[in-house]
Amino acid sequence: MQNFSILPREMAASLWRNRGLIAALVKREVIGRYRGSVMGIAWSFFNPLLMLMIYTFVFSVVFKARWGIGGEESKSDFAIILFVGLIVHGLFAECVNRAPALILSNVNYVKKVIFPLEILPWVAFGSALFHTTISVSVLLAAQLILSHQVPWTAILFPFVLFPLILIAMGFAWFLAAFGVFVRDVGQITGMFTTVLLFLSPVFYPLNALPVEYQSWLQLNPLAFIIEEGRKVLVLGQLPSIGRWSVLTATGMLVAWLGFAWFQKTRKGFADVL
Numbered sequence: 001m002q003n004f005s006i007l008p009r010e011m012a013a014s015l016w017r018n019r020g021l022i023a024a025l026v027k028r029e030v031i032g033r034y035r036g037s038v039m040g041i042a043w044s045f046f047n048p049l050l051m052l053m054i055y056t057f058v059f060s061v062v063f064k065a066r067w068g069i070g071g072e073e074s075k076s077d078f079a080i081i082l083f084v085g086l087i088v089h090g091l092f093a094e095c096v097n098r099a100p101a102l103i104l105s106n107v108n109y110v111k112k113v114i115f116p117l118e119i120l121p122w123v124a125f126g127s128a129l130f131h132t133t134i135s136v137s138v139l140l141a142a143q144l145i146l147s148h149q150v151p152w153t154a155i156l157f158p159f160v161l162f163p164l165i166l167i168a169m170g171f172a173w174f175l176a177a178f179g180v181f182v183r184d185v186g187q188i189t190g191m192f193t194t195v196l197l198f199l200s201p202v203f204y205p206l207n208a209l210p211v212e213y214q215s216w217l218q219l220n221p222l223a224f225i226i227e228e229g230r231k232v233l234v235l236g237q238l239p240s241i242g243r244w245s246v247l248t249a250t251g252m253l254v255a256w257l258g259f260a261w262f263q264k265t266r267k268g269f270a271d272v273l
Contacts (some may be wrong), residue, residue: 010259018122044131048138048139060076081234085202089226092198102190111270125168139233196220
Protein backbone atom coordinates (compact mmCIF):
# COMPACT_ATOMS: atom_id res chain seq x y z
CA MET A 1 0.00 0.00 0.00
CA GLN A 2 1.31 3.45 -0.94
CA ASN A 3 2.68 5.61 1.84
CA PHE A 4 2.14 9.35 1.65
CA SER A 5 4.70 11.78 3.03
CA ILE A 6 3.65 13.88 6.01
CA LEU A 7 6.78 16.05 5.92
CA PRO A 8 6.15 19.82 5.97
CA ARG A 9 8.14 20.25 2.75
CA GLU A 10 5.65 17.96 0.98
CA MET A 11 2.92 20.57 1.60
CA ALA A 12 4.81 23.14 -0.46
CA ALA A 13 6.13 20.56 -2.94
CA SER A 14 2.62 19.27 -3.70
CA LEU A 15 1.31 22.82 -4.18
CA TRP A 16 4.12 23.65 -6.62
CA ARG A 17 4.03 20.29 -8.42
CA ASN A 18 0.27 20.53 -9.03
CA ARG A 19 -0.02 24.30 -9.50
CA GLY A 20 -1.31 23.98 -13.08
CA LEU A 21 -3.97 21.44 -12.12
CA ILE A 22 -5.03 23.53 -9.11
CA ALA A 23 -5.38 26.66 -11.27
CA ALA A 24 -7.45 24.75 -13.85
CA LEU A 25 -9.77 23.28 -11.18
CA VAL A 26 -10.21 26.66 -9.47
CA LYS A 27 -11.13 28.25 -12.82
CA ARG A 28 -13.59 25.44 -13.54
CA GLU A 29 -15.16 25.77 -10.10
CA VAL A 30 -15.54 29.55 -10.24
CA ILE A 31 -17.11 29.43 -13.71
CA GLY A 32 -19.23 26.40 -12.80
CA ARG A 33 -20.75 28.16 -9.80
CA TYR A 34 -22.47 30.71 -12.06
CA ARG A 35 -23.06 28.48 -15.10
CA GLY A 36 -26.62 28.81 -16.37
CA SER A 37 -27.29 32.16 -14.70
CA VAL A 38 -28.12 35.20 -16.83
CA MET A 39 -25.33 37.41 -15.47
CA GLY A 40 -22.78 34.64 -15.10
CA ILE A 41 -19.53 35.44 -13.31
CA ALA A 42 -20.64 39.09 -12.96
CA TRP A 43 -22.53 37.90 -9.85
CA SER A 44 -19.17 37.56 -8.09
CA PHE A 45 -18.86 41.36 -8.40
CA PHE A 46 -22.49 42.33 -7.76
CA ASN A 47 -22.90 40.14 -4.66
CA PRO A 48 -20.31 41.99 -2.49
CA LEU A 49 -21.38 45.34 -4.00
CA LEU A 50 -25.00 44.66 -3.01
CA MET A 51 -23.96 43.57 0.48
CA LEU A 52 -21.85 46.71 0.96
CA MET A 53 -24.78 48.90 -0.09
CA ILE A 54 -27.08 47.11 2.37
CA TYR A 55 -24.57 47.43 5.23
CA THR A 56 -24.13 51.12 4.48
CA PHE A 57 -27.89 51.74 4.53
CA VAL A 58 -28.64 49.63 7.62
CA PHE A 59 -25.80 50.81 9.83
CA SER A 60 -25.37 54.41 8.74
CA VAL A 61 -29.01 55.33 8.01
CA VAL A 62 -31.15 52.99 10.13
CA PHE A 63 -28.94 52.47 13.19
CA LYS A 64 -26.81 55.63 12.77
CA ALA A 65 -23.91 53.55 14.08
CA ARG A 66 -20.39 54.90 14.66
CA TRP A 67 -17.20 52.88 15.12
CA GLY A 68 -15.39 55.45 17.25
CA ILE A 69 -12.25 55.70 15.12
CA GLY A 70 -11.89 59.39 15.91
CA GLY A 71 -11.83 62.41 13.65
CA GLU A 72 -14.70 63.18 11.33
CA GLU A 73 -16.22 59.74 10.99
CA SER A 74 -18.51 59.68 7.98
CA LYS A 75 -21.78 57.81 7.82
CA SER A 76 -20.31 55.10 5.62
CA ASP A 77 -17.20 54.45 7.75
CA PHE A 78 -19.00 51.89 9.92
CA ALA A 79 -20.10 49.91 6.88
CA ILE A 80 -16.58 49.95 5.39
CA ILE A 81 -14.99 48.76 8.64
CA LEU A 82 -17.71 46.14 9.12
CA PHE A 83 -17.18 44.90 5.57
CA VAL A 84 -13.48 44.20 6.26
CA GLY A 85 -14.47 41.88 9.11
CA LEU A 86 -17.01 40.09 6.97
CA ILE A 87 -14.46 39.59 4.17
CA VAL A 88 -11.92 37.98 6.50
CA HIS A 89 -14.51 35.82 8.26
CA GLY A 90 -16.07 34.86 4.91
CA LEU A 91 -12.77 33.54 3.54
CA PHE A 92 -12.17 31.34 6.59
CA ALA A 93 -15.81 30.22 6.84
CA GLU A 94 -16.05 29.18 3.19
CA CYS A 95 -12.91 27.02 3.46
CA VAL A 96 -14.03 25.37 6.71
CA ASN A 97 -17.66 24.85 5.69
CA ARG A 98 -16.78 23.23 2.38
CA ALA A 99 -13.97 21.05 3.68
CA PRO A 100 -16.01 18.10 5.11
CA ALA A 101 -17.63 17.45 1.70
CA LEU A 102 -14.54 17.82 -0.49
CA ILE A 103 -13.68 14.11 -0.62
CA LEU A 104 -17.29 12.93 -0.43
CA SER A 105 -18.23 14.98 -3.49
CA ASN A 106 -15.23 13.74 -5.50
CA VAL A 107 -15.44 9.98 -4.99
CA ASN A 108 -14.25 9.28 -8.54
CA TYR A 109 -10.92 10.88 -7.72
CA VAL A 110 -10.53 8.46 -4.80
CA LYS A 111 -11.56 5.21 -6.50
CA LYS A 112 -10.83 5.38 -10.20
CA VAL A 113 -7.79 7.45 -10.96
CA ILE A 114 -4.48 8.40 -9.40
CA PHE A 115 -5.20 11.92 -8.26
CA PRO A 116 -3.39 14.15 -5.77
CA LEU A 117 -6.28 14.34 -3.30
CA GLU A 118 -4.37 16.71 -1.05
CA ILE A 119 -4.92 19.54 -3.56
CA LEU A 120 -8.72 19.56 -3.16
CA PRO A 121 -8.56 21.89 -0.11
CA TRP A 122 -6.30 24.18 -2.21
CA VAL A 123 -8.97 24.24 -4.94
CA ALA A 124 -11.67 25.19 -2.42
CA PHE A 125 -9.38 27.84 -0.97
CA GLY A 126 -8.56 29.20 -4.45
CA SER A 127 -12.25 29.62 -5.20
CA ALA A 128 -12.82 31.37 -1.86
CA LEU A 129 -9.77 33.58 -2.45
CA PHE A 130 -11.13 34.64 -5.85
CA HIS A 131 -14.33 35.91 -4.24
CA THR A 132 -12.34 37.54 -1.43
CA THR A 133 -10.25 39.39 -4.01
CA ILE A 134 -13.41 40.67 -5.72
CA SER A 135 -14.82 41.78 -2.35
CA VAL A 136 -11.59 43.63 -1.46
CA SER A 137 -11.68 45.34 -4.87
CA VAL A 138 -15.25 46.48 -4.19
CA LEU A 139 -14.19 47.70 -0.74
CA LEU A 140 -11.28 49.74 -2.11
CA ALA A 141 -13.45 51.17 -4.89
CA ALA A 142 -16.05 52.20 -2.30
CA GLN A 143 -13.36 53.87 -0.19
CA LEU A 144 -12.12 55.75 -3.23
CA ILE A 145 -15.62 56.95 -4.04
CA LEU A 146 -16.71 57.77 -0.48
CA SER A 147 -13.44 58.94 1.10
CA HIS A 148 -11.54 59.91 -2.07
CA GLN A 149 -8.47 57.99 -0.88
CA VAL A 150 -7.08 54.50 -0.31
CA PRO A 151 -4.18 54.16 2.15
CA TRP A 152 -0.93 52.82 0.66
CA THR A 153 -0.87 50.23 3.45
CA ALA A 154 -3.67 48.39 1.60
CA ILE A 155 -0.95 46.58 -0.37
CA LEU A 156 0.02 44.87 2.93
CA PHE A 157 -3.35 43.08 3.21
CA PRO A 158 -2.07 39.81 1.60
CA PHE A 159 0.79 39.91 4.14
CA VAL A 160 -1.71 40.31 7.00
CA LEU A 161 -3.86 37.52 5.56
CA PHE A 162 -1.00 34.98 5.27
CA PRO A 163 -1.36 33.40 8.77
CA LEU A 164 -5.10 32.96 8.18
CA ILE A 165 -4.36 31.11 4.93
CA LEU A 166 -2.16 28.63 6.81
CA ILE A 167 -4.74 28.13 9.56
CA ALA A 168 -7.60 27.75 7.08
CA MET A 169 -5.65 25.14 5.10
CA GLY A 170 -4.82 23.22 8.28
CA PHE A 171 -8.52 23.10 9.21
CA ALA A 172 -9.47 22.24 5.61
CA TRP A 173 -7.10 19.24 5.41
CA PHE A 174 -8.21 17.95 8.81
CA LEU A 175 -11.94 18.36 8.15
CA ALA A 176 -11.74 16.99 4.59
CA ALA A 177 -10.32 13.73 5.95
CA PHE A 178 -12.43 13.63 9.12
CA GLY A 179 -15.60 14.27 7.12
CA VAL A 180 -15.08 11.00 5.21
CA PHE A 181 -15.33 8.95 8.40
CA VAL A 182 -17.80 11.12 10.39
CA ARG A 183 -20.53 12.59 8.21
CA ASP A 184 -21.86 14.83 11.01
CA VAL A 185 -18.83 17.08 10.71
CA GLY A 186 -20.48 19.07 7.93
CA GLN A 187 -23.33 20.06 10.25
CA ILE A 188 -20.98 21.08 13.04
CA THR A 189 -18.75 23.33 10.93
CA GLY A 190 -21.73 25.51 9.94
CA MET A 191 -22.56 26.15 13.60
CA PHE A 192 -18.87 26.66 14.43
CA THR A 193 -18.35 29.38 11.82
CA THR A 194 -21.61 31.11 12.82
CA VAL A 195 -20.50 31.19 16.45
CA LEU A 196 -17.09 32.42 15.31
CA LEU A 197 -18.75 35.29 13.44
CA PHE A 198 -20.11 36.68 16.72
CA LEU A 199 -17.01 35.82 18.77
CA SER A 200 -14.82 37.80 16.36
CA PRO A 201 -14.71 41.62 16.25
CA VAL A 202 -16.76 41.79 13.07
CA PHE A 203 -19.76 43.79 14.32
CA TYR A 204 -17.94 45.60 17.11
CA PRO A 205 -14.42 46.86 17.87
CA LEU A 206 -12.35 44.70 20.21
CA ASN A 207 -11.84 47.58 22.65
CA ALA A 208 -15.63 47.94 23.05
CA LEU A 209 -15.63 44.79 25.20
CA PRO A 210 -14.87 44.75 28.93
CA VAL A 211 -11.14 44.27 29.54
CA GLU A 212 -11.59 40.79 31.05
CA TYR A 213 -13.21 39.55 27.82
CA GLN A 214 -10.71 41.19 25.46
CA SER A 215 -7.86 38.86 26.44
CA TRP A 216 -10.04 35.80 25.78
CA LEU A 217 -11.21 37.12 22.43
CA GLN A 218 -7.62 37.78 21.37
CA LEU A 219 -7.02 34.01 21.50
CA ASN A 220 -9.22 33.85 18.41
CA PRO A 221 -6.86 34.14 15.38
CA LEU A 222 -9.59 35.84 13.36
CA ALA A 223 -9.66 38.69 15.88
CA PHE A 224 -6.05 39.63 15.10
CA ILE A 225 -6.44 39.26 11.33
CA ILE A 226 -9.63 41.37 11.29
CA GLU A 227 -8.13 44.11 13.47
CA GLU A 228 -4.89 44.22 11.46
CA GLY A 229 -6.85 44.08 8.19
CA ARG A 230 -8.74 47.21 9.22
CA LYS A 231 -5.47 48.91 10.06
CA VAL A 232 -3.94 48.40 6.61
CA LEU A 233 -7.10 48.63 4.46
CA VAL A 234 -8.92 51.51 6.15
CA LEU A 235 -6.86 53.29 8.80
CA GLY A 236 -3.52 53.47 6.96
CA GLN A 237 -1.59 51.96 9.87
CA LEU A 238 1.19 49.35 9.80
CA PRO A 239 0.47 45.86 11.18
CA SER A 240 2.04 44.49 14.36
CA ILE A 241 5.03 42.42 13.19
CA GLY A 242 5.52 40.73 16.57
CA ARG A 243 2.02 39.27 16.83
CA TRP A 244 1.99 38.51 13.10
CA SER A 245 5.16 36.42 13.49
CA VAL A 246 3.68 34.46 16.40
CA LEU A 247 0.45 33.83 14.51
CA THR A 248 2.35 32.80 11.36
CA ALA A 249 4.36 30.25 13.34
CA THR A 250 1.11 28.97 14.85
CA GLY A 251 -0.46 28.83 11.41
CA MET A 252 2.46 26.77 10.04
CA LEU A 253 2.01 24.27 12.88
CA VAL A 254 -1.77 24.08 12.31
CA ALA A 255 -1.29 23.64 8.55
CA TRP A 256 1.25 20.84 9.03
CA LEU A 257 -0.88 19.02 11.62
CA GLY A 258 -3.89 19.15 9.29
CA PHE A 259 -1.80 17.99 6.32
CA ALA A 260 -0.22 15.14 8.32
CA TRP A 261 -3.67 13.97 9.47
CA PHE A 262 -4.92 14.02 5.87
CA GLN A 263 -1.92 12.07 4.57
CA LYS A 264 -2.11 9.51 7.38
CA THR A 265 -5.84 8.81 6.92
CA ARG A 266 -6.23 9.04 3.12
CA LYS A 267 -5.38 5.35 2.67
CA GLY A 268 -8.72 4.52 4.33
CA PHE A 269 -10.87 6.76 2.10
CA ALA A 270 -11.51 4.08 -0.54
CA ASP A 271 -12.60 1.52 2.08
CA VAL A 272 -15.19 3.90 3.56
CA LEU A 273 -16.45 5.27 0.25
